Every structure is written in structure tokens, then in C-alpha cells.
Amino acid sequence: MANPDISKLKIERGPQAQLAGAHPRRRWLRWVVVGVLVLGAAAVVSRRLGGAASVETVTVAQAYPSQNYTLLNATGYVVAQRKAALSSKATGRLEWLGVLEGSHVKKDEVVARLENRDVSAALGQAKANVQVAQANLAQGQAELQDAQAAFKRSAELLQQKFIAAATYDAAQARLNKARANIAGYQAAIAAAKAGAQSAQVALDQTLIRAPFDGVILTKSANVGDNITPFSSAADSKGAVVTIADMDTLEVEADVSESNISKIHVDQPAEIQLDAFPELRLEGTVSRMVPTLDRSKATLLVKVRFAAPDSRVLPDMSAKVAFLSKPVPPAERAPVVAVQPGAIATRDGKSVAFVADAGKVHQVPVTAGAKVGELVAVQGVNPGDKLVLNPAPGLRDGQAIALAKK
Incomplete structure (x- = not known):
């Protein structure tokens, strides 16, 4: 076996060999440095331009302190306990009608007359x-x-x-x-x-009189109609008008059978009308109908108004809050409230971040007592959008983007 020629195997130690071996390492380090500089510059630019932070917002609302005393909520309708459909005992043609819808009448006042x-x-x-x-x-x-x-x-x-x-x-x-x-x-x-x-x-019997003081709710007949109160003949009318005593208005609310134990007669209540969301009226449980609706498993509870109000009309939808105790006069007015998570602490002070036109503005606030699940707050207005659970790094004037849910 011939011996191999190793004379050609040698290590170059000249300047060119050193330059060729070192060039790839320097190029790699150069790219690393450039990348770090670019990222740092981008971070600085982003910080200076205020990068958009993803946030959730909540709306500042008006709340009533009576929520702290609410045991149960129910819905119902306003009804008049004294209500009558007026007609004549005699049969004949309606000759005169002296009232319209909304007319106020006194007891024994003639509201209509048949031919006589x-x-x-x-x-x-x-x-x-x-x-x-x-x-x-x-x-x-x-x-x-x-x-x-x-x-x-x-x-x-x-x-x-x-x-x-x-x-x-x-x-x-x-x-x-x-x-x-x-x-x-x-x-x-x-x-x-x-x-x-x-x-x-x-x-x-040809004269139709008001049985009590009240207001005309509906008009069912016109002059010239045949009035036949005890018949259903064609082209004839039974009742001429419907009258209600507005001083006997109450709210009839259905209460679930499982919540009957929370209700009792003379219990204080607060009534809210759907037609006037900002209106809160005092009420009291007047009576509870001593039978249940088997199909709905509910009990009919009647709540009377503490004082008459001309804005309350029969058949209005209403919400009733049954309270544990009467609301003090000082707590009847609404307060500005928001979720507790919208209040943050910056430099030892309570602040909130108001979202407006894609940016946030830090405003000082003062937190008050709890109102249900909310907390009373001063320094913001109802309808303002506040950042919920603001991040520690959120700053005044920073751009924001609403988080997708």
C-alpha cells in the first residue's frame, strides 16, 4: 500500500486567510446590531406617537339609591279600581253626547241623552x-x-x-x-x-249620568247610533262611554309564587313608568289577591300610589320595586354611577379615563357609596364612555381601540 501524499495539506496563515475567515462573523454581528436598532427605533416612535391600546369601555349612568333597598322587582300595568262602561237602561237612538275622551265629569252629571x-x-x-x-x-x-x-x-x-x-x-x-x-x-x-x-x-233612563267623579277614557258611540244595552243587535251599541276615577289608579303586578314570602301588605314600593323612565313614584302594597294564577304560577299584587300624579294614565306599563324599607328623602334623587372597574388609581388619586374620538383623557374622580352593583362617582357625566379596568401603562392622551368581544 502506497503512502499518501500529505505535502499539500497545510494551514494558510497569511493576511488574506485571516480576512476570509473573519468576514462572515462580522456580517452576522452587523445584522444583529441593525435589527436591534430598528426595533428600538420603532418602539421609540410608537411610544412617541402613542400606540393604540385595546380597551373595553362602559357608559356612565344615572342610578337611584333605592336599589340598595330593593328586595324584588316585578312588572305590571296601571289600572283604575273604579271604572265603568256607561249606558242607558232604555233602548233608543242616541240624540246628544256631551263629552269627549279626556273630559272631566262630576257625579250625576248628564253625559249623553237618548231620544225621549x-x-x-x-x-x-x-x-x-x-x-x-x-x-x-x-x-x-x-x-x-x-x-x-x-x-x-x-x-x-x-x-x-x-x-x-x-x-x-x-x-x-x-x-x-x-x-x-x-x-x-x-x-x-x-x-x-x-x-x-x-x-x-x-x-x-234615557239620560246617561256619571256615577262618580272621573275622566272619560273612551267613546264607543256617536250621535245617531242605536243604543241597546241588553241586546247584540246589528248596528247597535251597548256602552256609550267608559269612565274611570283617576284617584283610584293602582299598579297590578304579577309576582312569582316563589317570591311571595318577600311581599306583605303596607310594604313600601317604588314605581317606575315605562313612559317616564326618569320618574320614580312612591307606592305601597295595598292588597294581595288571595288566589294564584295556576297557568303562570304568579300572584296578583296591587300597589297604590302614595300621591296622585297627572302623568299616570290607565293601562300604562310599569315596573315595581318592592323595598325593604322606605327610601329616605335625601336618597330619592338619582346619582351618577359607574362600574367599580372603571375607577383607577394614579399617584395615589382616583381617576377615570374618558374615551373620546379615539383617545383617552384622564380625569380626577371621587368615588362614593355603592348603588347596587355600581358605585356613585363625581367628576364625570352620564353618557360618558370610560375605560373598564385600565392597564397600568395607560396614559392621558393615548390612542385607543375598542377591544373586539
């Missing part, structure tokens, strides 16, 4: 019969006085034996007949008056 010329004529005839009976009574009384005088003279003449006994007996009979006629005339007057009263009742 026939019953009015009957009433006039009945009154005339009374006058005839009274005239007959007057004539009978005159005859009675004459009979009494004749009987007296006959008695005196009989004692002097100037007349026969038969003449005396005739005078006495005439007196008895006159007295009997008086009784008949008096009975005739009573009968005539009864007839007149009956005719008056028939006339009154």
Missing part, C-alpha cells in the same frame, strides 16, 4: 193626572165642609123638633159619603203621583 219625546209626553200626562186628582180632592173637601154644616144644622133642628128624624139621617149619610170621597180622592192623588214617578223614571 215619547216618555217626556207620558210624564206630562202623568203630571196632569196628578193635578186632576188634586182638583177632585179640593172639590171633595168643599163638599165635606158643606155636608158638615148641613149635618150640624140638622142636629140642632132635630133637638128643637123642627125636622123629622129622617131628615137628620139624610144629612148624616151625606156627611159620611163626603168623608169617604175624600179618602178616594187622596188615593187617586197617590196613584197619579206614582204614575208620574214611573214616567219620570222612564225619562231618567
Whole structure:
């Protein structure tokens, strides 16, 4: 086996060999340095330009301190406990209607009238019969006085034996007949008056009167309609108007069977109308209907208003908050409140970050008492958007972007 030639195997130690070996390492280090400088510059530029931070926001709201006393919430409707559909007992054509929807009427005020010329004529005839009976009574009384005088003279003449006994007996009979006629005339007057009263009742039945002070809610008939309260004939009407006593308005709310133990009579409540969200009215549980709705497993609870309010109308939707105790007067006004997570601490002070036009503005705030799940706060306004749970590095004036949920 021949020996290998190793004379060509040698290490170059000249300047060119050193430059060729060192060049790749220097190039790699150069790229590392350049990358670090670029990243640092980008961070500096991003910091100076205020890079957009991803945040969540919440809205500042108005809350009522009564939420701290709320045991249970329920929904219902405003109803009038005194409500009536007015109609006539008589049947006829509606001749006059003196009210419209919203008209205020007093008790016994005539609100409508049916045609009543026939019953009015009957009433006039009945009154005339009374006058005839009274005239007959007057004539009978005159005859009675004459009979009494004749009987007296006959008695005196009989004692002097100037007349026969038969003449005396005739005078006495005439007196008895006159007295009997008086009784008949008096009975005739009573009968005539009864007839007149009956005719008056028939006339009154053509007049539709308000049974109590109230407000006209609906108008169901117009002048010219046939009113048949006890029939369902075609083209006829039953009730003419519907009236309600606005002083008896209450809220009827359905309470779940499982929450009945939280409700009792005379319990304080707060009523909120859907038509007036900012309005809070005092109320009290007036009564609880002693039966449950089997289909809904609810109990009907009636809540009366502590004071009447002209803005409350029948059939309005309402929310009822049943309270553990009455709300103090000082806590009836709404307060500005927000979620506790929107309040941060910077330099030992409470602040909030208001989001506006893609940036945040740091504002000092003062936190107050809790209102339900919120906390009362001063320094911001209702409707402001605040950053929820702001990051420690969030700064005043920094650009933000809403986080996607």
C-alpha cells in the first residue's frame, strides 16, 4: 500500500486567510446590531406617537339609591279600581253626547241623552193626572165642609123638633159619603203621583249620568247610533262611554309564587313608568289577591300610589320595586354611577379615563357609596364612555381601540 501524499495539506496563515475567515462573523454581528436598532427605533416612535391600546369601555349612568333597598322587582300595568262602561237602561237612538275622551265629569252629571219625546209626553200626562186628582180632592173637601154644616144644622133642628128624624139621617149619610170621597180622592192623588214617578223614571233612563267623579277614557258611540244595552243587535251599541276615577289608579303586578314570602301588605314600593323612565313614584302594597294564577304560577299584587300624579294614565306599563324599607328623602334623587372597574388609581388619586374620538383623557374622580352593583362617582357625566379596568401603562392622551368581544 502506497503512502499518501500529505505535502499539500497545510494551514494558510497569511493576511488574506485571516480576512476570509473573519468576514462572515462580522456580517452576522452587523445584522444583529441593525435589527436591534430598528426595533428600538420603532418602539421609540410608537411610544412617541402613542400606540393604540385595546380597551373595553362602559357608559356612565344615572342610578337611584333605592336599589340598595330593593328586595324584588316585578312588572305590571296601571289600572283604575273604579271604572265603568256607561249606558242607558232604555233602548233608543242616541240624540246628544256631551263629552269627549279626556273630559272631566262630576257625579250625576248628564253625559249623553237618548231620544225621549215619547216618555217626556207620558210624564206630562202623568203630571196632569196628578193635578186632576188634586182638583177632585179640593172639590171633595168643599163638599165635606158643606155636608158638615148641613149635618150640624140638622142636629140642632132635630133637638128643637123642627125636622123629622129622617131628615137628620139624610144629612148624616151625606156627611159620611163626603168623608169617604175624600179618602178616594187622596188615593187617586197617590196613584197619579206614582204614575208620574214611573214616567219620570222612564225619562231618567234615557239620560246617561256619571256615577262618580272621573275622566272619560273612551267613546264607543256617536250621535245617531242605536243604543241597546241588553241586546247584540246589528248596528247597535251597548256602552256609550267608559269612565274611570283617576284617584283610584293602582299598579297590578304579577309576582312569582316563589317570591311571595318577600311581599306583605303596607310594604313600601317604588314605581317606575315605562313612559317616564326618569320618574320614580312612591307606592305601597295595598292588597294581595288571595288566589294564584295556576297557568303562570304568579300572584296578583296591587300597589297604590302614595300621591296622585297627572302623568299616570290607565293601562300604562310599569315596573315595581318592592323595598325593604322606605327610601329616605335625601336618597330619592338619582346619582351618577359607574362600574367599580372603571375607577383607577394614579399617584395615589382616583381617576377615570374618558374615551373620546379615539383617545383617552384622564380625569380626577371621587368615588362614593355603592348603588347596587355600581358605585356613585363625581367628576364625570352620564353618557360618558370610560375605560373598564385600565392597564397600568395607560396614559392621558393615548390612542385607543375598542377591544373586539
